[in-house]
Amino acid sequence: MRILIVEDEYRLGDHVAKGLREEGFAADLASTCGRARDLVIENPYDLVLLDLMLPDGDGLALLREWRREGRSTPVLALTARDLLADKIAGLDAGADDYLTKPFAFEELLARIRALLRRRPAEPVSLLAIADLALDRTARRVHRGGREIELTPKEFALLEHFLLHPGATLTRSEIAEHVWDERYEARSNVIDVMVARLRRKLEADGAPRLLHSVPGMGYVLRASGRRARNTDSHGASGPGERSP
Known part of the structure; x- marks a missing residue:
């Protein structure tokens, strides 16, 4: 699964990206609204982690833009704002969940997995x-x-x-x-x-x-044939065909 991290704090974004890759996710990092827009158009993301305070724009405005365009990718909002009004604004803008900084990576990972489990396209475990x-x-x-x-x-x-x-x-x-x-x-x-x-x-x-x-x-696909010995790149040995 592929996740987009929109975060302008490089150390935090890099830390989250490395942690997600260690868990088997593909993770891309964008530090601006502009870069996030481009990546969302170019790639099929399963989830977006979105910082709400970015150097070239408001994360909430970007989120509203995506929802107006019909993009239904789950979004987990990340922000240092911890007031109830801020959380409500984020959820009303279309965020699926909200996590306040600083946070433990373990909690972030648990929330990501919970959001991915909710997706109607993947009900089968x-x-x-x-x-x-x-x-x-x-x-x-x-x-x-x-x-x-x-x-x-x-x-x-x-x-x-x-x-x-x-x-x-x-x-x-x-x-x-x-x-x-x-x-x-x-x-x-x-x-x-x-x-x-x-x-x-x-x-x-x-x-x-x-x-x-x-x-x-x-x-x-299923096959009734027994596996043949292959080299490190999946090629068949001498005189054999790779199915």
């Missing part, structure tokens, strides 16, 4: 295909009765594939939802991550679920 199951609430993955330990980024990648079973996902589509602005299109980071995920899913020779689509990207 358990995603599955064949003998693979991913629990979005407990953040655990099992296959054939075996628990699979994944890093936060691997979990986010698998979750995105499970949300689109049978659909061919290009590298750019995967990057939009699982990575952030730091992703370089010419790098092979997605191929490497998919190869790592495959190795974990295919331990003990389990059938392949993540398939390569030459010239396009990857698709998650």
Whole structure:
């Protein structure tokens, strides 16, 4: 999932971004209203953290603008203003939640997860295909009765594939939802991550679920065939085809 942080205090914004990335989220950082506008147009964000006091404008005005445009992305307002009237103004402007600075990162994370759980587009907590199951609430993955330990980024990648079973996902589509602005299109980071995920899913020779689509990207679909040994980039060994 991808989150936009609109915060002009660099140290705070950077701290929040790093924390979210460690939890498996893709996180972009904007320090002005203008930059936030551009990023929201360019990227499909799942949630926005919005500081209400920005150097080039009022965060509340920006929020009202987004709501007038029909943007329904959940917004968590961040501000040093702790008066009841300020909180009411933020909620009336269209904020889904309100958090006063300073705050503990753990509380911010809990509020983010609560907002993401509310989204009507994602009511299902358990995603599955064949003998693979991913629990979005407990953040655990099992296959054939075996628990699979994944890093936060691997979990986010698998979750995105499970949300689109049978659909061919290009590298750019995967990057939009699982990575952030730091992703370089010419790098092979997605191929490497998919190869790592495959190795974990295919331990003990389990059938392949993540398939390569030459010239396009990857698709998650059930297959009756046993997995084949692959190198670190998902390529088949000598004399073998990569499905």
